[in-house]
Amino acid sequence: VNGLDLARAALAAVDGEAEVVAHAERSGLARFAGSEVHQPTLIEDLVVTLRVVRDSRSGAATTNKVDEDGLAELARRATEVAASAPPDEAFPGLAPPGDPPSVEGFDEPTAELRPEDHARLAAAAIEAAGDVPVYGFFTSGVSELAIASTTGLAVEQRMTDATAVVVAADEEHSGYAEQTAWRAHDVDPAAVAREAVEKAVRTAGATGIEPGSYRAVLEGYAFADLIGYFSHDSFGGLGLLEERSYLSGRIGEQVFDEKIAIADDALDPRGLPKAFDYEGTPKKRVQLVEGGVARGVVWDRKTAAQSADDAATTGHASPPEMRDWGPIPYALSIAPGEAGSVDELAELVGDGIYVTRLHYLGVVHPREGLITGMTRDGTFRIRDGKIAEPLMNLRFTVAVPEVLREVYGLTHRVSLVNAQDFYAERYPHGVLAPAIATARFTVTGVGSKPGI
Amino acid sequence: VRDLCATAVDAATGAGAEYADARVVLKRNQLIATKNGRVERLIDAETEGIGVRVLVDGAWGFACDRRLTDVGATDAALRACSFARAAAGFHSRRLAPVEPHTGTHRSPVRHDPFEVSLSEKAEHCLRADAALAAPDVLVRQAMVRAQREHKLLLTSEGTEVEQVLTECGAGLDCSAARDGVFQTRSYPSAHVGSSRQSGWEYVQELDLVGEAPRVAEQAAALVRAEQCPSGVTTVVLDADQVAQQVHESVGHPTELDRVYGTEASYGGTSFLKPGDLGSLRYGSEKMNVTADPTTSGGLGTFAFDDEGVPALRMPIVETGRLTAFLTSRETAARIGVGKGGSMRADNWSRMPLVRMTNLHLEPGEGTLEDLLSDVVDGIYMETNRSWSIDDKRLNFQFGTQIAWEIKNGRLGRMLRDATYTGITPVFWGGLDAVAGPESWRLLGMTNCGKGQPGQSAHVSHGAAPARFRNVQVGVSA
Numbered sequence: 021v022n023g024l025d026l027a028r029a030a031l032a033a034v035d036g037e038a039e040v041v042a043h044a045e046r047s048g049l050a051r052f053a054g055s056e057v058h059q060p061t062l063i064e065d066l067v068v069t070l071r072v073v074r075d076s077r078s079g080a081a082t083t084n085k086v087d088e089d090g091l092a093e094l095a096r097r098a099t100e101v102a103a104s105a106p107p108d109e110a111f112p113g114l115a116p117p118g119d120p121p122s123v124e125g126f127d128e129p130t131a132e133l134r135p136e137d138h139a140r141l142a143a144a145a146i147e148a149a150g151d152v153p154v155y156g157f158f159t160s161g162v163s164e165l166a167i168a169s170t171t172g173l174a175v176e177q178r179m180t181d182a183t184a185v186v187v188a189a190d191e192e193h194s195g196y197a198e199q200t201a202w203r204a205h206d207v208d209p210a211a212v213a214r215e216a217v218e219k220a221v222r223t224a225g226a227t228g229i230e231p232g233s234y235r236a237v238l239e240g241y242a243f244a245d246l247i248g249y250f251s252h253d254s255f256g257g258l259g260l261l262e263e264r265s266y267l268s269g270r271i272g273e274q275v276f277d278e279k280i281a282i283a284d285d286a287l288d289p290r291g292l293p294k295a296f297d298y299e300g301t302p303k304k305r306v307q308l309v310e311g312g313v314a315r316g317v318v319w320d321r322k323t324a325a326q327s328a329d330d331a332a333t334t335g336h337a338s339p340p341e342m343r344d345w346g347p348i349p350y351a352l353s354i355a356p357g358e359a360g361s362v363d364e365l366a367e368l369v370g371d372g373i374y375v376t377r378l379h380y381l382g383v384v385h386p387r388e389g390l391i392t393g394m395t396r397d398g399t400f401r402i403r404d405g406k407i408a409e410p411l412m413n414l415r416f417t418v419a420v421p422e423v424l425r426e427v428y429g430l431t432h433r434v435s436l437v438n439a440q441d442f443y444a445e446r447y448p449h450g451v452l453a454p455a456i457a458t459a460r461f462t463v464t465g466v467g468s469k470p471g472i
Numbered sequence: 473v474r475d476l477c478a479t480a481v482d483a484a485t486g487a488g489a490e491y492a493d494a495r496v497v498l499k500r501n502q503l504i505a506t507k508n509g510r511v512e513r514l515i516d517a518e519t520e521g522i523g524v525r526v527l528v529d530g531a532w533g534f535a536c537d538r539r540l541t542d543v544g545a546t547d548a549a550l551r552a553c554s555f556a557r558a559a560a561g562f563h564s565r566r567l568a569p570v571e572p573h574t575g576t577h578r579s580p581v582r583h584d585p586f587e588v589s590l591s592e593k594a595e596h597c598l599r600a601d602a603a604l605a606a607p608d609v610l611v612r613q614a615m616v617r618a619q620r621e622h623k624l625l626l627t628s629e630g631t632e633v634e635q636v637l638t639e640c641g642a643g644l645d646c647s648a649a650r651d652g653v654f655q656t657r658s659y660p661s662a663h664v665g666s667s668r669q670s671g672w673e674y675v676q677e678l679d680l681v682g683e684a685p686r687v688a689e690q691a692a693a694l695v696r697a698e699q700c701p702s703g704v705t706t707v708v709l710d711a712d713q714v715a716q717q718v719h720e721s722v723g724h725p726t727e728l729d730r731v732y733g734t735e736a737s738y739g740g741t742s743f744l745k746p747g748d749l750g751s752l753r754y755g756s757e758k759m760n761v762t763a764d765p766t767t768s769g770g771l772g773t774f775a776f777d778d779e780g781v782p783a784l785r786m787p788i789v790e791t792g793r794l795t796a797f798l799t800s801r802e803t804a805a806r807i808g809v810g811k812g813g814s815m816r817a818d819n820w821s822r823m824p825l826v827r828m829t830n831l832h833l834e835p836g837e838g839t840l841e842d843l844l845s846d847v848v849d850g851i852y853m854e855t856n857r858s859w860s861i862d863d864k865r866l867n868f869q870f871g872t873q874i875a876w877e878i879k880n881g882r883l884g885r886m887l888r889d890a891t892y893t894g895i896t897p898v899f900w901g902g903l904d905a906v907a908g909p910e911s912w913r914l915l916g917m918t919n920c921g922k923g924q925p926g927q928s929a930h931v932s933h934g935a936a937p938a939r940f941r942n943v944q945v946g947v948s949a
Contacts, residue, residue, distance in 0.1 A: 048555070050560075053736060058565075059532065060534060061535075062555055063925070067519070069517075078514075080516075082516070082517035085520065097518075100516075101515070104514065105514050136555075139555060139559050155737040185737055186737075187736055263654055340515070344505070379740065380740075382858040382859050382860035385654075392869045394860070394867065413862055413863070415867050415869060417947050441924070441926040443928060465869070466867070468743065468864045472736050
């Protein structure tokens with residue numbers, strides 16, 4: 021079923037002002053543990069959300085029954101929902117037709133991968149790990165997002181994505197690696213496994229460390245995760261309006277080290293490109309931080325209308341399940357630095373810690389950008405400018421602005437780090453991140469040794 | 473629908489599956505949320521489909537299809553078999569034997585939440601939203617939700633069970649800001665309110681409008697409160713925070729699939745080992761934790777789990793000792809104890825996983841005041857705000873929305889930004905009192921994440937306020 025045709029059919033089933041979002045997914049995920057595939061999941065779904073607007077009342081209904089009867093029932097329910105809503109004079113209206121940019125992000129061979137291919141690519145990771153047990157998955161999928169409305173808006177995009185994740189671990193070792201791309205050809209599960217194993221074998225005999233503030237190198241995996249969590253409160257218009265954002269009252273101020281530049285750039289072909297958001301508004305690059313100076317946040321139509329500063333939507337309306345967060349930067353891109361490798365970053369740090377990956381982050385205080393979590397699958401001491409002995413998993417509690425306040429350097433190489441957990445409808449997104457060397461990373465406790 | 477399940481199971485066994493199950497789910501959700509006097513979300517969502525799980529030559533396969541047709545059911549079955557056959561490994565997965573069951577189950581509901589009009593639900597939220605108005609309160613939010621899940625499971629072993637589970641819930645959040653200090657207060661919990669398998673009567677019991685002024689007053693007071701100090705002290709937690717503590721540091725580590733490593737690449741594993749069963753000292757003698765899928769109103773309540781295993785109440789920790797794991801048929805067979813009973817999938821499009829059902833800290837005796845009365849110097853904390861725990865579920869750090877100092881058995885000044893941290897068995901070893909049945913509350917959360925692809929389970933925890941000695945509080949960057 022063509023998404024835009026379906027969206028138009030749903031639109032035709034309702035009288036008056038309305039908007040339809042159709043989202044289709046066909047995906048496979050071969051999850052493995054102990055070097056065996058144990059949760060192989062194939063998904064086929066098609067979800068249609070119809071928003072009906074009556075005067076200033078609006079409401080939405082969703083279904084995956086997309087035959088004629090299903091769409092008629094959807095129209096009846098959405099109309100009833102809208103009629104149940106009280107008038108909202110501040111409703112910004114449906115998005116007008118736009119002209120979405122042409123973006124990459126769809127690859128036919130990736131879309132054509134079959135279950136046998138998912139299993140084969142998972143097996144490639146398992147085989148490359150040799151005797152080291154591996155835990156992870158290979159997944160690929162094709163998603164189609166189509167939006168049509170009575171304003172004349174009609175946009176569609178097909179997206180592909182592929183991710184390989186490997187934790188190589190036994191009782192005393194663990195290492196992590198991943199690759200994500202919109203072309204499955206650019207994801208090499210065997211290479212991912214080798215990277216994870218190489219990291220794991222260095223983690224035996226890990227020891228503890230005293231809590232305190234350390235200089236640190238964060239690999240791209242860790243840095244992307246930290247900035248992603250920070251961004252939900254601090255880089256979106258809703259957080260700014262509700263004063264949850266660290267940037268509240270700080271736009272235009274020097275907030276981070278001048279080496280830090282962060283954008284949201286869904287047009288970048290190195291990422292997982294998007295042409296428009298969930299309101300159909302064309303995507304555009306938004307500079308969030310430049311030279312360490314806070315430049316702005318991302319907006320959707322609703323939050324932009326509530327802004328006192330005449331903000332306009334930047335094309336960042338979220339998928340339905342994330343609407344409570346307001347607009348979200350789904351294509352964070354952190355500018356690289358000049359370091360040729362993480363080893364060069366370790367030299368800049370001199371004495372500190374090296375963090376591969378973070379685990380189970382929690383926002384302790386959004387306004388302060390205070391986040392806690394654990395390091396995992398490859399934490400090491402840095403001594404004399406070299407990555408040295410392994411450390412146990414560490415609990416950290418950091419104010420992200422402090423981590424970014426004094427930066428020794430960033431790698432020239434930037435990696436795309438997957439940021440989707442595949443909970444709801446598949447919406448590929450990730451963070452383009454270099455590795456970073458920072459002057460401050462606060463360790464507040466010691467957990468367990470590496471290994472499962 | 474029953475015939476579709478049979479078609480899928482027949483197709484799978486015809487394609488070589490030694491075991492197959494087919495699960496049709498029809499699910500409807502309503503969510504109404506208001507913010508600052510406006511209806512923010514008004515959604516009526518439905519989804520339906522079939523999920524087919526197979527064992528072929530000892531390997532799992534799972535595929536699903538939204539089409540409730542013979543073609544959709546057959547396609548899903550055949551694709552699941554293909555995936556299983558292609559899966560890498562040297563599989564020899566076995567299932568603990570379970571007698572085939574047939575039966576039906578329906579959540580008891582007095583007032584069907586789907587018969588309450590959307591406009592009445594919106595008005596309910598708007599009244600509560602308005603009652604949150606207070607100085608310095610910037611954000612007022614109220615929500616109600618309802619869900620009905622109708623599912624039919626049919627297995628190649630002859631099990632055929634049909635269940636209709638209805639949930640209903642509501643909650644409040646408000647945030648205040650002043651001089652750069654930002655604070656949030658919620659009721660009855662910070663995790664999308666609280667839900668039960670119940671009708672609209674639960675929303676009425678929650679009395680959002682009646683509670684709103686207290687919630688707003690506390691949010692406004694918090695922006696003027698002093699920060700929680702650091703140190704090692706006695707902590708008394710309210711039922712909500714105890715529930716969160718049980719969830720993260722008892723529920724997840726006792727999931728036997730985590731113990732065996734199958735969640736290693738996402739949620740992590742467990743500090744527990746299979747050999748710890750019956751011997752590991754989890755906490756003090758005051759610690760009694762029960763898994764109970766028969767709890768009235770629990771979000772994890774059912775007659776049969778998603779493998780068709782009948783619900784069974786089971787002590788997990790008794791007087792501080794580990795006595796059981798949460799299991800599937802596969803993990804039960806592997807450890808050689810039990811027959812599963814904790815397998816749940818969050819929808820037709822996901823494979824069942826070992827999940828918590830309802831996991832309770834059993835009550836002790838006395839009241840919150842009794843717990844406080846034995847504290848010379850300590851902190852009382854209410855309502856979870858942040859949570860983080862390591863991949864083995866050992867090292868945790870929690871924050872609560874509000875706290876008070878305890879001085880000589882009484883609550884003193886209000887404190888903001890309270891956090892505490894610990895190591896699971898050490899922390900539970902410090903448990904020296906749990907309040908009694910009068911203080912025991914059932915809280916339902918809808919955001920328990922696990923699996924790849926991810927699944928959000930709905931689980932309930934019963935808990936009463938509890939007291940822990942020698943706890944590190946006031947963690948800061």
